[in-house]
Amino acid sequence: MTGASRGPNDPGRRDRIIDAALDVIAEHGVAGTTHRRVAEAAGVSLGSTTYYFDSLHQLLTEAFNRLAESMSARYRELLDEARDVAQARAAVVEIICGPRWGSPRELMLIYELYAFSSRNPDVLDVTRSWMRASRATLGEHFDARTARALDALVEGLTIHNSMDSEPMSRADVAAVVEAVSRGA
Incomplete structure (x- = not known):
């Protein structure tokens, strides 16, 4: 009963x-x-x-997939609002510097995802899928090479700024984004 x-x-x-x-x-x-x-x-x-x-590994994989989908949706939202290259550059700066991209909790989860995926091929697929989605979103505004470079820039500067005692200023980030994307 x-x-x-x-x-x-x-x-x-x-x-x-x-x-x-x-x-x-x-x-x-x-x-x-x-x-x-x-x-x-x-x-x-x-x-x-x-x-x-079926396993803790499956749960972790699905959890990281949810994180990637959530972060990718916010990334896409910011870039979907852009109507020209200047606005797309501003959106990239916002992704790197703004509060909508990632909280300290989400950045911690991203670090965990990267470490876990480096040893687990199925989770590496989650990371790679997220990168493809990011590049495709950027590719709506920039050529493929520039989209790839900007995606790496977003990841790198976000990580560095979260750990640096003197994070790069928004103006400096904007200048770097402009330099990377010039001519795109």
Whole structure:
């Protein structure tokens, strides 16, 4: 009779588990992420994590995929608003310097994604897919070579600015974006 007292099915449980996995990764890193911690953060039973995900590796992969999709959507939103190259350059500067791109939590998750994907080919596919999406979005405003360079610039300057005691100023970032994209 335990099934009768269980209550209605929880259609959002799987998504809550994925979101909780990102919270746990941000707080404890991939190395400190366990099914138990994720279940606790999601407010579900430990069995729910193994019911929805065959392994912790699968859960981590899906969590990182959700992160990449979310970040890519914001990236695309900013560039979709651009109507010319000057506005596209301003959007790239906003991605690097502005608050819409990535919170400290999201940057921590990105660092974890990069480290984890360097040793896991299926997660490397998540990273590569994200790069392709970013370059395609940039490619709507810039040639392929410039889009690739700007994508690398976004990643590099974002990482450097998050760790540097004296981050590059918005004006300096704008000058670098202009130099990289000149003639595009």
